[in-house]
Amino acid sequence: MTDHVHIQEVGLRDGLQSIATTMPTEAKMRWIRAAYDAGLRHIEVTSFVPPKLLPQLADAAQIVAYALQFDGLTVTALVPNLKGADNALKAGVHRIVAPISVSTQHSLANVRRKPMEMVQEFARMRELIDAYGSSTTLIAGLSTVFGCTLQGEVPVDDVCDVVRGSLAAGADTVALADTTGHATPAQVQRVIAAVRAVAGERLRSMHFHDTRGMGLANTVIALQSGIREFDASLAGIGGCPHAPGATGNVVTEDLVFMLESMGYHTGISVERLLACRQILAEALPQEPLYGFINRAGLPNTFTQQRATQ
Amino acid sequence: MTDHVHIQEVGLRDGLQSIATTMPTEAKMRWIRAAYDAGLRHIEVTSFVPPKLLPQLADAAQIVAYALQFDGLTVTALVPNLKGADNALKAGVHRIVAPISVSTQHSLANVRRKPMEMVQEFARMRELIDAYGSSTTLIAGLSTVFGCTLQGEVPVDDVCDVVRGSLAAGADTVALADTTGHATPAQVQRVIAAVRAVAGERLRSMHFHDTRGMGLANTVIALQSGIREFDASLAGIGGCPHAPGATGNVVTEDLVFMLESMGYHTGISVERLLACRQILAEALPQEPLYGFINRAGLPNTFTQQRATQ
Known part of the structure; x- marks a missing residue:
């Protein structure tokens, strides 16, 4: 029960690409600093995509350069194609995550490639990384x-x-991503078991x-x-463009609270994470913010002795 | 995985006693009918407490009489003392649940009795039920x-x-009740194991x-x-009077969705439950309503073939 659990903050990529408002670069930088100060050591900071497709993330290279200054911070970027991978490598990211949609229809709608065509693009990213002699991890x-x-x-x-x-x-x-909030606990157990049989410890x-409110149950x-x-x-x-009012990813601060309460070590301070919300509230005043702990407060039985500092 | 899971709707008692607005008796009756039509077969319909303490539940006897008309519906009332038990038995409830707070401070604040004094009151309720020759279940x-x-x-x-x-x-x-939203998954596992060792199958x-958003994870x-x-x-x-904006019990419709998705049988239709929300929205326009499925919709992969009718 003293296991370490790594949390990767993906709001700067998955969150910001899903909302209409563009967060100012300066606010993103404050968010990265505050998240780091709260103890986060993995941040997916941006995506390398054409700015005309996602103007919210047009400052990708600048954000990566900023994030690389933090000691011990693993800087990850989402990259949908070879051109993006090249830009991400030039920017110096530690990890590239390339999305491969298992649903053929979703894959065609999203990247105009079938899943196995996307796997071929993925192979070209691998070759590029190796050609650079780069130590960048490919996910x-x-x-x-x-x-x-x-x-x-x-x-x-198919998975x-x-x-x-x-x-x-x-x-x-x-x-493995539950992009559309379909996952339920029994399914999570089945899918992980099946993928584990194929990928072993590479399933990370x-x-x-x-x-649909299943995020923490699925996590358990x-x-x-x-x-x-x-x-x-x-x-x-x-959030989800198909479901107005639906939340986005699992809420970082609720997740850290649950994990720490269960005896896992995250290295992240819930209190400091809660304070980070103010940056979002100020920079994105029109966007709804979600979460339970921010409303209910931490219980008087919660002591997080092992968090950072 | 074809286990049946019983869901008891407690909004009529726990929900309505926690909000300032009094729901009209007629709306409560519509709620009971709609919940029954959705497939619910256990409803905690009210509490037998002095109307000056909880005017929201002053129609307790009338609500029980109404609920008893539904074939196969198990009608439960919360009862904090002997006088309430007498009223509940006269009303003809199928089950009495008597709250016994394990926290001494909470028990004193709530019923001015220590936990073990409340156990003595509980023993008197048992005697009363037996004296009536009643088949009412005592929880x-x-x-x-x-x-x-x-x-x-x-x-x-202490538990x-x-x-x-x-x-x-x-x-x-x-x-076992997590009255204040303190429970976390690892704790639930520990506490159930400990109580199981004492109570066996009587822990029901x-x-x-x-x-704090842990309800479904704790349920899993x-x-x-x-x-x-x-x-x-x-x-x-x-909700919780100590935490403004904090939700109340686990949301029935989200819970039924999760259970049915996991392959459990509840006999309850999620769609019909979602339709029941309209009764609350109309009768309690000032009260916040919570839930995820109502916002996100049911996923296109959800088929609930085994629900009622």
Whole structure:
């Protein structure tokens, strides 16, 4: 029960790309600093995509340069294609996560490529990294793993096929994302078991959305299945364009509270995370912020002796 | 995985007693009918307490009489003392749940009795039921089991002492309540294991609040621990007077969605439950309604073939 659990803040990428407002670069930098000061050591800071597609993330290279200054901070960027990978490598990110949607319909709608065509692009990213002689980690970020708003059911065999393909194409690790908030606890257990049989310890992290309030329940099951790395967004920022009022990723501060309460070590201070929300409230006054601990407060039984400093 | 899970709607008692507005008797009756039509077969319909203490529930006898008309509906009332038990028995309830707070400070503040004095009152309720020759079930409803806003930590040994006392005093079954939203998943596992060792199969149900967003995660752990009966409130109505903006019980419709998605059988239609929210929205326009499924919608992968009708 003294396991360490790594939390990666993804609000700067997944959250900010899902909302209409563009957060000023300066506010993003304050967020990164505050998250680091709260104890976060993994941040997915941006995505390298054409600015005309995602103007919210047009400052990608500048944000990466800023984040690289923090000692011990693992800086990750999402990269959907070879051009983005080249830009990410030039910017000096520690990790590239390339999204590969398991749902054919979602993949075509999103990147105009079928899943296995995306795996081929992934293989080219691997070659590029190796050609640079770079130590950058390449993560296969499987999306729509638990269901798809376009396709509906996503067969677990399809998930395993994409995992196999990604590993053959040179993935260092595999992450599974519940892009659309379809995942339920029993399903999480089944899918992790199936992927574990293919990927073993290369299956490293889970990315849950809390669209239907299942995020923490799914996390508990993933913990039982041995997962020790989770994505989350401060204040659950973001959401789902298909579901007005639906929250985004699992709320970082609620997740850290749960993990620390359960005896896991995150190295992250819940109190400092709660204070970070103010940066979002000021920079994104129109956006709804989610979460429970911010409303209810920490219980009087909560003592977080092992958090940073 | 074809287990049946019993859900008891407690919004009519726990929800309505926690808000300032009094719901009109006629609206409560519509709620009971709609909940029954949605498939609910356990409803905690009211509490027998002095109307000057809880004017929201002054229509207790009338509500019980109404609920008793529904075929196969188990009608439960909360009863804090002997006088209330007498009224509940005269009204003809199927089950009495008597709250026994494990936290001494909470118990004194709430009923001006220490926990073990409340156990003695509980014994008198047992005698009364037996004197009536009634088949009414008597449930020991332990509250503040996982922590207390006044006392802080509630030792699991204290919980087990009260369980032992309640069983000796004639409890048919035991229910454990997280009155203040302190419970976290690892704790739920520990407490259930400890109480199970004392009460065996008499430990029957869990009553979680979702104050800190842990309600469904705690439920998943309780399911793994063999619990098959849970309390919940439509739209999470209610809340915690100590935490403005904090939700009440676990949201019934989210809970049913999760259970049915996991392959459990509840006999309850999520769609019909969602429609019930309209009754609350109309009768309690000032009260916040909570929940995720109502905002995000049911996923396109959700099929609930086994719900009622």
